Structure formats: structure tokens, C-alpha cells
Amino acid sequence: MADFFPVLRVLGALLTFFSLGMLLPCVVSWVQEDGLIHVWGISAGAAFVSGALLWAGLRKFKRELQPRHGIFLVSLTWVLLPFFASVPLMWALDDIGRPINFTHAYFEAVSGLTTTGATVLTKLDDLPLSINFWRTFLQWLGGMGILVLAVAILPLLGVGGSQLFKAEIAGPIKDSKLTPRVKETAKGLWGIYSTFSIACFLAYWVAGMTAMDALMHMFSTVSLGGLSSHDASFAHFNSGWLEMISVVFMLAASCNFALYFIALRKRSLRGFWRDPEMRATIIALVGGGLVVSAVLWSKGIYGPLESLRYGIFHTVSVASTTGYATTDYLKWPAFAPMLMLLLSGVATSAGSAGCGIKMVRVLILVKQTLREMTRLVHPRAVQPVTLGNMVVDNRVIFSVLAFMLVYGVTIIALSMLLVLTDLDPITAFSAVVASINCTGPGLGDIGPSSHFGVLTDFQVWVCTFAMVLGRLELLSLIALLTPSFWRK
Amino acid sequence: MADFFPVLRVLGALLTFFSLGMLLPCVVSWVQEDGLIHVWGISAGAAFVSGALLWAGLRKFKRELQPRHGIFLVSLTWVLLPFFASVPLMWALDDIGRPINFTHAYFEAVSGLTTTGATVLTKLDDLPLSINFWRTFLQWLGGMGILVLAVAILPLLGVGGSQLFKAEIAGPIKDSKLTPRVKETAKGLWGIYSTFSIACFLAYWVAGMTAMDALMHMFSTVSLGGLSSHDASFAHFNSGWLEMISVVFMLAASCNFALYFIALRKRSLRGFWRDPEMRATIIALVGGGLVVSAVLWSKGIYGPLESLRYGIFHTVSVASTTGYATTDYLKWPAFAPMLMLLLSGVATSAGSAGCGIKMVRVLILVKQTLREMTRLVHPRAVQPVTLGNMVVDNRVIFSVLAFMLVYGVTIIALSMLLVLTDLDPITAFSAVVASINCTGPGLGDIGPSSHFGVLTDFQVWVCTFAMVLGRLELLSLIALLTPSFWRK
Ligand SMILES: [K+]
Ligand SMILES: [K+]
Numbered sequence: 008m009a010d011f012f013p014v015l016r017v018l019g020a021l022l023t024f025f026s027l028g029m030l031l032p033c034v035v036s037w038v039q040e041d042g043l044i045h046v047w048g049i050s051a052g053a054a055f056v057s058g059a060l061l062w063a064g065l066r067k068f069k070r071e072l073q074p075r076h077g078i079f080l081v082s083l084t085w086v087l088l089p090f091f092a093s094v095p096l097m098w099a100l101d102d103i104g105r106p107i108n109f110t111h112a113y114f115e116a117v118s119g120l121t122t123t124g125a126t127v128l129t130k131l132d133d134l135p136l137s138i139n140f141w142r143t144f145l146q147w148l149g150g151m152g153i154l155v156l157a158v159a160i161l162p163l164l165g166v167g168g169s170q171l172f173k174a175e176i177a178g179p180i181k182d183s184k185l186t187p188r189v190k191e192t193a194k195g196l197w198g199i200y201s202t203f204s205i206a207c208f209l210a211y212w213v214a215g216m217t218a219m220d221a222l223m224h225m226f227s228t229v230s231l232g233g234l235s236s237h238d239a240s241f242a243h244f245n246s247g248w249l250e251m252i253s254v255v256f257m258l259a260a261s262c263n264f265a266l267y268f269i270a271l272r273k274r275s276l277r278g279f280w281r282d283p284e285m286r287a288t289i290i291a292l293v294g295g296g297l298v299v300s301a302v303l304w305s306k307g308i309y310g311p312l313e314s315l316r317y318g319i320f321h322t323v324s325v326a327s328t329t330g331y332a333t334t335d336y337l338k339w340p341a342f343a344p345m346l347m348l349l350l351s352g353v354a355t356s357a358g359s360a361g362c363g364i365k366m367v368r369v370l371i372l373v374k375q376t377l378r379e380m381t382r383l384v385h386p387r388a389v390q391p392v393t394l395g396n397m398v399v400d401n402r403v404i405f406s407v408l409a410f411m412l413v414y415g416v417t418i419i420a421l422s423m424l425l426v427l428t429d430l431d432p433i434t435a436f437s438a439v440v441a442s443i444n445c446t447g448p449g450l451g452d453i454g455p456s457s458h459f460g461v462l463t464d465f466q467v468w469v470c471t472f473a474m475v476l477g478r479l480e481l482l483s484l485i486a487l488l489t490p491s492f493w494r495k
Numbered sequence: 496m497a498d499f500f501p502v503l504r505v506l507g508a509l510l511t512f513f514s515l516g517m518l519l520p521c522v523v524s525w526v527q528e529d530g531l532i533h534v535w536g537i538s539a540g541a542a543f544v545s546g547a548l549l550w551a552g553l554r555k556f557k558r559e560l561q562p563r564h565g566i567f568l569v570s571l572t573w574v575l576l577p578f579f580a581s582v583p584l585m586w587a588l589d590d591i592g593r594p595i596n597f598t599h600a601y602f603e604a605v606s607g608l609t610t611t612g613a614t615v616l617t618k619l620d621d622l623p624l625s626i627n628f629w630r631t632f633l634q635w636l637g638g639m640g641i642l643v644l645a646v647a648i649l650p651l652l653g654v655g656g657s658q659l660f661k662a663e664i665a666g667p668i669k670d671s672k673l674t675p676r677v678k679e680t681a682k683g684l685w686g687i688y689s690t691f692s693i694a695c696f697l698a699y700w701v702a703g704m705t706a707m708d709a710l711m712h713m714f715s716t717v718s719l720g721g722l723s724s725h726d727a728s729f730a731h732f733n734s735g736w737l738e739m740i741s742v743v744f745m746l747a748a749s750c751n752f753a754l755y756f757i758a759l760r761k762r763s764l765r766g767f768w769r770d771p772e773m774r775a776t777i778i779a780l781v782g783g784g785l786v787v788s789a790v791l792w793s794k795g796i797y798g799p800l801e802s803l804r805y806g807i808f809h810t811v812s813v814a815s816t817t818g819y820a821t822t823d824y825l826k827w828p829a830f831a832p833m834l835m836l837l838l839s840g841v842a843t844s845a846g847s848a849g850c851g852i853k854m855v856r857v858l859i860l861v862k863q864t865l866r867e868m869t870r871l872v873h874p875r876a877v878q879p880v881t882l883g884n885m886v887v888d889n890r891v892i893f894s895v896l897a898f899m900l901v902y903g904v905t906i907i908a909l910s911m912l913l914v915l916t917d918l919d920p921i922t923a924f925s926a927v928v929a930s931i932n933c934t935g936p937g938l939g940d941i942g943p944s945s946h947f948g949v950l951t952d953f954q955v956w957v958c959t960f961a962m963v964l965g966r967l968e969l970l971s972l973i974a975l976l977t978p979s980f981w982r983k
Contacts, residue, residue, distance in 0.1 A: 404893075
């Protein structure tokens, strides 16, 4: 156990930083005078004290972390932070006479922090502003954490071939220690993230949202979260301009943030066109949107222009794992929502806040499969798998393939578990897919016009687990379950 | 093109042999005097002449076959034989005033030869005996072909890691040429197949079936096909004894036939207990049956003993890819039929007439995933994947993983195609899964009390394609689509 003390020490530091974030809803509450300032203030204080105690109390356990410590750290973080995020949510809702249980509060917090953007709440328009602020802000905070997790921490651990995700933006550092490289990478990514955030906020504001709506929907957009402060989601605004702005920022936020940083530093856009993952992501999102538009038009759901507007907005929204909606797209031919949901599992790039398989893994898998096909016909052919100019090592390919397998088996196993609790198969399957890909809305009973509150508590917990699992690239959490993890 | 003449020559030979099989329904027709003797006789003659012409006409193109020739041969065989099998079926049904179109006739023939056992026909009890005989006999013929295909031909091609399936029953042959080894292996496997067939026929007969029913259901059982001459399938007999006999033979036929041959030659059963695939197959089938029984009992569908009878029979039936039923199990809690259908994709052994992924691949995938998990925690760990006493080469593992990927992507793509034709998602998905695994009955509109005739012609063709794809271990057919296949 003492072996893991250094991990708890880092966790304490993270919690301390996290508690500072809780001061923002405090400010909102103070300005809006919604009577919840004590909730945010006391919760922030409690989180700060807990974090600081953990940090200070274990300060003598400062030590370099090994891979298994890293796995333990990220897993524990995604369990503990939602706890501290959910307590004020529960308290605030109780204060305004709309109590929810811990299951729902924890789900809502995990949904925010993982940028899933699924909700168990209704009548969002009637909620005090500080609550909606907290819900949406959690996504933005989560997005920050995920960017660093995906391209700086998981690659060091080699989870599911995530060596591929490594952001080379920190430049060559002779010292092989973890900390300086992660720090540099984090700074670069967060710079881009903040720039996008400001641009998105301004665009929404100028195009007609109130400042608070612009802020909250910016949180949901750049993090690909998708939570809204309105029950009608984006339909509340009924504005083609806002939808277009949203599409642009969702597309931008679905690509690898490290690419923007490199383009900025090199003052050249050539990196974009050379990056196969970026091309594939844009093609998948826009191409998928065109296919859905074509289906809507050919099946006579809308006229040509409306088909394009609805098709592109919803496909980019769902497939980028954001999950905004302006209509109940489950009323469309089933092919459309199913394609959108399937795309959400593959379309986003590594190094974005997107979730699921990630496009770079898909490219590896496709190339590896083609190689096997060639080998079948010409057994003696020798052909390396390449991505851009890089030759991909067999070791990485094995890792990606293992990820894919665990991904598939997990979806089937969790869906079957939900079916065993008498949930209908479509709802069960889509709930797991929408959770594990951090998409948000699913099919059946949990479509865009519904919410996860219709599920039983046990079913909600399964979805909560699936969200964390998806966020941690599955393997890191599952590795915790293997006996070899606990052997020194 | 001339490059493929030797392939066509072998195809001619196969067709000639196949035409001899058509003499059996001729005999049935003659004995039963059902007025269809001319149909079978003329069709047999036409097939014989076509085959003989092809064989003789291309006799100067006798040459050793390369892998690509092998792939071309098996693909072409599975397209051409169903054609010659479907013509008499269409003709006979037309003669008795119940015409079906070519789409349905071809589907029925493919369903038989691939041992899928799905049907587009109704009122089976009213059909002339020679038609039902031909339908069920096609499965038995298909089973013969599949045994040799799976353990003697595909392993030579290395399709989807099928090197693993290689039956070592031919003993060491110094000459590395294909023919003698395949011939020896075929003889051994067919010996076991025939023995099982006789035993199964006698058991059914003694336990109360008519001789013809015993014969036709033996065809369906040992080949894991599942077609029946009765609309009520096994419920027609309403006999616990017959169900038990059926379960025993389905279990036996789900294991690798080469194991029986080796046990016989070595006069020792030790090979059975040492074979990890056999153990896993039996555990999956019987264990799955116990789980389903437990669900049926705990959800109050039946009492304890009935739950066991229904649970075991249907799970072994569906999961072994046979597909007999004595009740409409879609009325059970959805978990049960879904589990049964999922198991049908994994449970049967290589070297049986079962289809789908095959248990040996599943074992490799599980072990490979565990290895990756260990590597995640202990990056420097070196650990080979073993199966029994054999170390599995990385090359084979890659091949198995490629198979898995193509399998998953094919199921999703074909399901989406069916959904695009406005089929409901559950029916679409289950139709593809039940076809590609050669199981037979699916969920939704094509459950055990329904049939594939409710689908549109296009949808039937998609299922037909899926059956052939599953039978050819996917990759061999897909390899035909790659440009490198057609390059010399
Ligand atoms: K989302
Ligand atoms: K079958």
C-alpha cells in the first residue's frame, strides 16, 4: 500500500487545484444572487482542505512514478474528482427543492468531467444559473485534463498503442523524467484550448447568445461535451448562424490540438495537410454529414437545404461526441442516428477531447488489415505499416488491436448486463456506446429528447462505469483488475 | 484469365461429384412416387455434363495450385454449387404449384450448403419428401466439404490464422504437395463424420422418429445445419429423449473432428482432455445453457426442470449454430436469445461444421489480450502466447486479429446496409449475425417461429452473401476484392 503513497500525494495536489475551479460558480452565485453561494463556497473549501491535507501529509513520499503508478493515478483521479464535483450539485439541488440521489449526482458529475454531456436532469431552464454553470464548466475542466492525459500521460504508459498519440510539441528534452515534458506539453495544449475557448465564446456572443449562454455553450463545444443549459439544447436558439459556428468549432476541436500548436510555432499550415489523422477526421465528420443529409433528402424527410442543415449539424455534433441536437433525430430513418452514433466511436482525433477508438487507431487497424490481406495472397510479401512518414512498430499494432478487442468485448458485455436488467436491447446497446464514447445521447429511451434519468439506479451506474472506462482508454482501468498489477 | 484455368478444371471435377449427390433425391422420388423424379434426374444430368465438360475441356491445364488459386477455387465453389442445387429446387416447387423466385431458391441452397439452416419456405410438412430430403441433404454434403475446407485447405492458405486449424491426422508426408495430404485428411474426417451420421440416424430412429425423419434430422444435426422437414421443427416430436439425443450429437459435432480421429488411432481419450479448444467449446455450450436455464427459472418463465430442458436444448442448438427450436424463445427475456446468438459466433471448434469465429481463435485472442495487459503494467515482460503445448507465432496472432476486425466490421457494415433498406435494427443485426455464423434463426422478424421469406429480395441477397462470407472465413472472399489478388 505504501507503494502507492506517492500517487495519493499527486492526487492531493490535483484535488487542491480542482477546488479552485469551484470558486467560479461561487462568483456566478454571488453575481446572480441565487442563494447558493454557501454551497459552492463550503464545497470548495472542503475539497481544498482534503486535497491539501493529502498533499502535505504525504509530502515525504515524493518519488518518480512508474507505469503502474500512472495507471493507478489516472484511474483514481476519475473516481475521486467526480465525487467532489457531485456533492455541491446534490446539495444545491436539494436546497432549491429538487433533490436527486447520489447515483444521479455522481453520474452528472462524471458525465461532465468525461465530456460525455449526458444528463439525468430535466427542466434545465428553471435551474439556478450557478448549477448550469457548474455542469457545463465541469466539461471544460474535464477537457483540459483529457488533453494532457491523452497526449502526455497515456503515451508514456503505452495504453492501447497510445504511443501514437504522443504530442511532440515539447521538443527534445534530454532529461527523460516525466515532469518537465508533461508540463511543457500541457502549457502548449492549454494555450490552444484557451484560444479556441475565447474565440468560440465571442463568436456565440456576437451571433446572438447571451453572454452566460455563450460562455456555457462554449464550455460544451470546445470540450466536445454537449451539455446545454436549455431543455431544447441548441433548438432553443433556432439560429442557423449559431449552428454553423458550432459546427466549425466542433470540427476544429475534434482534431489533434498538438497540430495547431505545431502550426503556430512553425507558422505553417503544411502540418495539417500532411497529417493523415486530421484528414480522416474531417472526412469522416463532414462526409458522414453529407451521407446523413442525402438519406434525409432521399427519404423525403426534409427539402435539400434543410436536409443539409440538419444532416451536417447533427452528424458533426454526435459524431464529434458532442451531442447537441435541434430536433429529435430518432424520428429520422434509423440508419441516420445509428450511423451518427457509430461514427462517434471512431471519428475524433487523438489529442482532442473526443473519446472512443480515435481516428489514428482506426487508420492503423485499416492498414494492418490491408497488410494481412496482401500477405494472404502473397505470403512472402514484406510490408511495414506506415502512418504519414512514420513506420509503426508491430508492438504498437498489437497494442492497438488489444484495445480494439477490449473495446468490442466491453460494449457487448455491458450491453448484455443492461439487457439482463430488462432494458430493451437498442436502449441498452446505445447507452453503452454513447457512454463509452462519451457521446451523450443514444437511441431508444435515451435519445436526444430524453435523458438518462429514465434508467434505474443500477443501469445509471453501469453507464457511469462505461464513461470512465472510455475516458481511460479502457485498458488502464481494466489493468487494475489483473493480479500482475498488484505485484511489485 | 488462363492463369485460373487449372482452378476451373478442379471446379469441374467437384461439380461432377456433386451431381452424383443429386441421384439420392431421385431415388427418394422414385420410392415415394412424388412425381418429381424427372426434376432430379435431369438436373443431375445437367450438372454432370457441365462438370465433366469443364473438367475434360481444361484437362491440359493440370498444374499445382498457388494460394491465390486456392482462394479463387473455394470462393467460386461456394457460388457455383448453390446455383446447381437451387435449379431443381425451383423447378420442383414450380411443378407442385408453389413457385418461388430465384433469389429464394438460391438462398435456400446456400443456406443448406453452408449449414446455416435458415429457410424461406413455409408449410414444410406439405412438401414432397424428395424436396425436404434435398434441402436437408445439402447440409450434410456441405458439412463434408466444410470439414475438409477448414482443416485441410484454408490452413494451407493461412486464412485468418487458420494454420491453427490444421488437422495433423495425415501424419508426416515428405512430399510437400497439397494433394496427398488433403486426400488423407479428408478420408479420416469423413470416416468420423459417417460414423457419427450412422449413430445419430440409429439413435433418432430407435427413439421414435420415422426412418425418413431420422435420416433428414441426422443430416441437420451432424452438420450443425438445423433445417427440419417440419414447420414446428423439433417441437413436432415433443420428446425429451429425442432432444437429449440431439443435444449429445450437437455437442459432439461442435468439436474438432480430427480429435476423434486421433483418439481412435491412438486408442486413447487423453487428447480430448488435453485439447484446450474442446474444453472451451463444451464449457461455452453447456455453461451457456446453464446460464440461460438460470435466467428462465429466476425470471419465472418455467419451473426448475423445464428451465433446464428448454435452456440446455435451445442454447446448445443455437450456440452450436444448429438452430433447432421447440418453442418461440423470442418470448423469453431478451437476454437469453441474445446470449444464445452471441455464443453461436464463438462456441464451435475449428474442424467442425460450425461457423463464426471458432473457439480456437477466441482462445488466442483472450491470451493475446492478457499478454498486452501484462505488458502494460510490466513493459519489459516477455511472454509468448501458448495454446496447449504449442507456442503461437506472432504472425498467426496478427492473422487472427485481422480476421476478428474484418468479422466485426463486416457485421456492422452489412447490418447498416439492411437498416438503410428500412429493416428494423434488431432484425437487421441478428439477420447478419445469424447468417455470417451460419446459425439460422435470428431475433426480431426472423426468429425461430418466422423465416427469411419475410425479407425483401435485396435483403435476402445480403444474407446470402453473409452466409458465404462466414463460410469462407471472410478473408478469402474479401481477398478477391483486393487489387493485389489479380496481379500475378
Ligand atoms: K459528449
Ligand atoms: K445452422
